[in-house]
Amino acid sequence: MPEGLEAEIWRRACEPLVGRTIVDAVVDERVAPFGFADIVRGATISGVGRTGKVVLLDVEDVDAERIGLHFGMTGRLVVDGAAPIDRLTYASGRDDSAWDRVRLFTQASPGTDSRIPALRLNDPRRLGKVTLDPDLSTLGVDVFALRAPDLHRALRGRRTAVKSALLDQHVVAGLGNLLSDEVLWWSGISPLRRADSLDDQEIAGLASAIRRRLPIMLRRGGSTMGTLSPDVRSACPPCERDGVPLQRGSVGGRTTIWCPDHQR
């Protein structure tokens, strides 16, 4: 489930943590840097941020400045016992505490129960991870800030399929498999097109589709709430726009759904 939209939803969910102090951390050592719990114990959370698919907790008074939360394919975030996104379409809807990879406990404050972790990173497949002071400098422009000139720069000189380029976090940070298919569908561009073959108008259209669709899907609840929903992806019904059966294939090593008629 985690793409940039989910990361943004979880970033917002983390806002109530600002001002609290981490009194304990329990982590699965396999997904955390060495000594993570000892380093963050005593940290005061001073802000929350997000870059691409990474949620960031700014921390003070410890030997680190930021905690990075990465969700892999099946990671999800539970804050103060509540999951902002409950439904995992491609994973179980279960919330098994055995899958908790990170638990942060904060000091008791009004309205909170200190026995409940303030934050849980719950991830059955364990492809997510937690980091300290993650290097974000290699990431491309964030998907929420992206404008046509950014996209133009990002795609220039790339001979790979445009979909592969969109999935590359060094090109654009925050687009995942579902969002990439979605914005290509809306902009009428085939995922198979060479990235550097898009003309200015197509790049403007793609950037515009990203800018318009993201807020809508964010309001609806995430990457699964688009025209190419998981149901559509599995059934490949006629294209909502022109009635031609949607096509399924593999692009950039990922299952890709597109309309062979209006996406050119």
Next chain:
DNA sequence: CGGCATGTTTCGCC
């Protein structure tokens, strides 16, 4: 049981 899954990293090949 086989295949598939919203992601990233690594390796080998140009």
Next chain:
DNA sequence: AGGCGAAACATGCC
């Protein structure tokens, strides 16, 4: 040197 594609990773679910 760096872009590119395939494989690997780990585990649950249909």
